[in-house]
Amino acid sequence: MAKHLQQGKRAELAAATFLQKSGYGIRARNYRNGKAEVDLIVQRGIFLVFVEIKSLRNTRHGYPEERIGRTKTSLFHQAAASYQEEENWDKEIRFDSIAITFFPQAIKIEHFEDAFS
Template identity: 45%
Template sequence: MAEHNDSGRKAETLAAEWLQGKGYELIAQNYRYKHAEIDLILKHKGLLVFVEVKFRSGTGFGYAEEFVDYAKKKLLVKAADQYIYETDWHNDIRFDIVGVYKDRSGTINFRHFEDAFY
């Protein structure tokens, strides 16, 4: 697996742990439907939350939320629709983006964008 894939998987695990520390319940990780993948699916305060995780080793090329384009959002919604159908979910949902940033000293920081799109 390529190094950027390893970094992405590690970032997803870190984001899941960070969100669980904030009271989120992890339901699924790396849910796939056709060509789409949802990094994290969690429950929080009665909501089903679909999370796209983006890792950046700095902000020189932009922030994480800037890298979730229209095509990616469309795929995420398609996969979420399938998950909702499979699990017979009838309550509210939300799409979030979590940016995982590693600074020069190796410190990990998070930026959470709740209700980022839909």
């Protein structure tokens, strides 16, 4: 498996573990609708949360959370709408992002609630 794919899987596992420890329940991983994908769909209370995960090996050229562009957010919303329809979800939703940086001696995880609308 390519390094970037291994890093992505490692980031998804770290994010899922982080969210579960923070009281979120995992509803879906890598939900797809056409070209659109949501890395994690979690729930906490009345909130269904769609989570985009970005990771980098260092911050020399910026931060992971800066890597979420307009096209990605548009596709993300599309997938979220599809999931809500499939699940007949009519309660609150939120769009979060998790930024993970893999430093040589540590992992930094940042959770941004309501990261984009």
